[in-house]
Amino acid sequence: MRKNQLKFLLLCLSVFGLLFFAGCTLPNLPFLPKSPQPSPGNVTLKYWGLWETKNNIQPLIDEYQKAHPNVTIEYEERSPKFYYETLKSRLISDSAPDIARMHLTWVPKLSANLAALPASVMDSATFNSTFYPVVSKWCTQVDQIYCLPLMYDGLALVYNQSLFEKAGIANPPKTWEEFKEMAQKLTVKDGQGKIIQAGAALGTAENVTEFSDLLGLLMLHNGVQFQDSKTGKVTFQETISPDGRNTGAEAVEFYTQFAKGKGQVWDPSLGESTAAFAAGKVAMIFASSWRLQNVLDANPALKVVATAVPQLTTPEGGLTNINWASFWVEGVAQQSTHQAEAWDFLKFITEKEQLLNFQKTVTTTSAARLFGEIYPRQDISSLLLSDLYLEPYVTGAPAAETWYFCDRTWDGLLNDTIKGFLSQAVASVVNGGSAESSLNVAAQSIQALFDQKDE
Incomplete structure (x- = not known):
């Protein structure tokens, strides 16, 4: 009797096992994600x-x-106006582009509608060792990895030699x-105390380009935690x-002191900071590399030097190494x-040889x-260490961080809105x-904005 019951039990288990594995083969088990497979025929990628022209x-x-003669890639340089909103809506529709550029800070907000980088294309260890830490973090x-960078950018101190x-x-x-x-010392005032040559462009918000990036950098230097990584709660105001x-x-307070009181070196009457610097009316500005290019375009004769942003002195007498990043992926x-x-195409264009060719083309x-x-690759960063203008950006990149304080991201519902809140805070303190x-x-x-976005 017991022998027959044992045979029956084994038979049931065998049948159940066959049924289970017939419906759940390895490729579709929920805990083993599928890797995208190449299409057998012709493929067109949008x-x-x-910022980059089709010629580049x-x-x-x-x-x-x-x-890859079966792959056709159609590149379209989009207008930055309403780009974030357009991309966000298209990503949930059938009209989404296959590949899209986005600001680094957009990735957490868009990742639910982005495809993860397959480990077969690049595993996380390779990714983390290839690119700067700020890339890995965001x-x-x-x-899961959701983007690859074709560039890097940050802040440098730019001065009129x-x-x-x-x-x-x-x-x-x-x-x-x-x-x-x-x-x-570099600030020059007339007989009425009006600034006619500014020592540096900072302290206000409305006429200082990338003021929010600089404010973010100062907060990083002061040990501010922008956001609780577990709860998502904004914390920069209570660190x-x-x-x-x-x-x-x-x-x-440190930032705004330069626009008020006895130590004032800058005021709104001087106009937009980058234009004022290009005109020789400002001794120092903080600028991304593309802003620096704008200055050089505006006044090629200007004796411009780019150097590392100031740091804090450590208890041991050395200097900290904390920098700010803002770029596109x-x-x-x-x-x-x-x-x-x-993904295969993106891996290809971020390889060493292609990045070198891209630099030459541009x-x-x-x-x-x-x-x-x-x-953006750490293994070829040394090639730019002798560059007259780019060296400080490259040396600062390994220790760069960022948050939603980035300027000129053209995302009315994210960095741009947050920059407006910061502008009001700066004006109030001034x-x-x-x-x-x-x-x-x-x-x-900002917290209300985040809560609204996460609904």
């Missing part, structure tokens, strides 16, 4: 880009298509204290130092029916462009308001 991108496409969401020489200053500032002293100081408010739409080909197709994009109260108001508005 690629939305920003087409050589990369042509080179890829030589080895492109990786819940252990002629004005430095005139003031008897031989070297740029290494620390923020030195920066403050030099900015005051307290071990000795009880509000480090976010301190950063705002390429991703693949979840809706794309050709994810395998799209600088030869535009006679006025003195340099191309900064390489006009005598409390830095802590002003920052709290900005933080509440």
Whole structure:
């Protein structure tokens, strides 16, 4: 009797096992994600880009298509106006581009509708060792990689060498204290106390380009935590130092001091900061490499030097190494029916040889462009260390971080809106308001924005 029951039980288990594995073969088990498979026939990829012309991108496409004649890539340089909103809506529709450029800070907000980079194309270890840490931090969401960079950019201190020489200053500032002293020394006022030559462009919001990036950098230097990584709660307004100081408010106070009081070196009457610098009316500005290119285009005769941003002195007497990043990356739409080909193409154009070719193309197709994009790969960064303009951006890249304080991202519902809140906070402090109260108001508005976006 027991023997018959045992046979019956074994028979049931065998039948159940056959039924289970017939319906759940290895490729469709839920805990083993599928990798996208290449299409057997001809493939057309739609690629939305920003900033780079078709003439700059087409050589990369042509080179890829030589080895992949069945793949056609149609590149379209899009207008930045309403691009974020358009891309966000298209990513959930059948009309999504296969490949799209996006700002690094958009990735967490868009990742639900982006395709993850297959490990067969590039595993996480290779990705993390190839690109800068800030790329890994923002492109990786819940252990999945959603973008590859074709560039890098950040902030550098850019100064007018002629004005430095005139003031008897031989070297740029290494620390923020030195920066403050030099900015005051380089400031020239008329008999009525009006600034006719600014020592540096900072302190206000409405006429300082990339003021929000600079404010973010100052907060990083002061140890501010922008957001709780687990809860998503905004925290930059309430980061307290071990000795009880509000480090976010301190950063705002430090920034705004340059536009008020006895130490004022800048004011709104001087106009837009980059244009004023190009006209020789400002001794120092903080600028991304593309802003620096704008300055050189506007006034090729200007003696311009780019150097590392000031740092803080460590207890041991050295200097900190904390920098700010803001740049664009390429991703693949979840809706794309050709994810395998799209990721293969992106891997191809971010390889060493192609990035070197891209740099050469960019600088030869535009006679006025003195340099191309900064390489996003760490293994070829040394090639730019001797570059007259790009060296400080490259040396700062390994220790760069970022958050939603980035300028000129053309995303009305994200960085741009947040920049508006910060602008109001800065204006309030310049006009005598409390830095802590002003920052709290900005933080509440940003939190409300995030809560609305996450609904």
